[in-house]
Amino acid sequence: MKVGIFIMPKKRTLPYIILGILAQKDEQTGRQITLQFQNEIGEFWKAAHSQIYPELKKMVADDWIEKQTHAGNDKEIYYRLTPKGQAELLAWITQPIDELPVSQDIFSLKLFFIQEATDPRIKTMIAEERALLKKQLAHLKEREHLLFDGHVNQGSYGHYLILKRAIARLKSQLVWLDTVEN
Known part of the structure; x- marks a missing residue:
């Protein structure tokens, strides 16, 4: 019989970052969210375009955010927080930090x-x-x-x-x- 160590999976942080970005300025496109990672959040947290868009899709499915288009431009999708997403963000921010993350230095x-x-x-x-x-x-x-x-x-x-x-x-x-x- 093999005995192994069970390692708890890391909780995903990216959706909470996206929720925080949307809380700062409602209605943003995926591109605008990606630019936040390049310009501001990228100073301390990295996420690629290829990570952000699949996460947005999951968050819509989880009803944390909703998507919509504006009249005259149905190709550009805008995202906004739902009440459930606002509650998730608040719960995440108030949750105590019980361990320091391991840096990849x-x-x-x-x-x-x-x-x-x-x-x-x-x-x-x-x-x-x-x-x-x-x-x-x-x-x-x-x-x-x-x-x-x-x-x-x-x-x-x-x-x-x-x-x-x-x-x-x-x-x-x-x-x-x-x-x-x-």
Whole structure:
């Protein structure tokens, strides 16, 4: 008899992100939702076009969202929250977070498998990681200036906090790279 470990499947997060996007601005097309991932949410969560559209279809079937077209353009589909979808989003937001997600950090994974402090690849890896972090930090600071420019807009406080957190995290990672390099 084989004994195995039962691993609970990860709860899908993508539908809740889509619900949140629709809660911010009612009636959005799949393309507009996808653009949110490219422009805003992509700073901390990635989803591809090929993931979003099947999820929209499931969410319509679950009655979390509804779709409609506008007169004169029946090819463009707009999505909006249903009361059931609003309730699902609220329940998800208020649900306690009981574990931190595992990050898929390739740099850390590769570094983990280097066994000797004198390995010449370490210096190269650190330089490459530093360049990537600096580029991302510059991008986030530019977004902060573009979106907030010293003012937190009503209705976007959470976005502001996440952006500030991401900037702090990148700065901290750069400090850590300085300490391990010396």
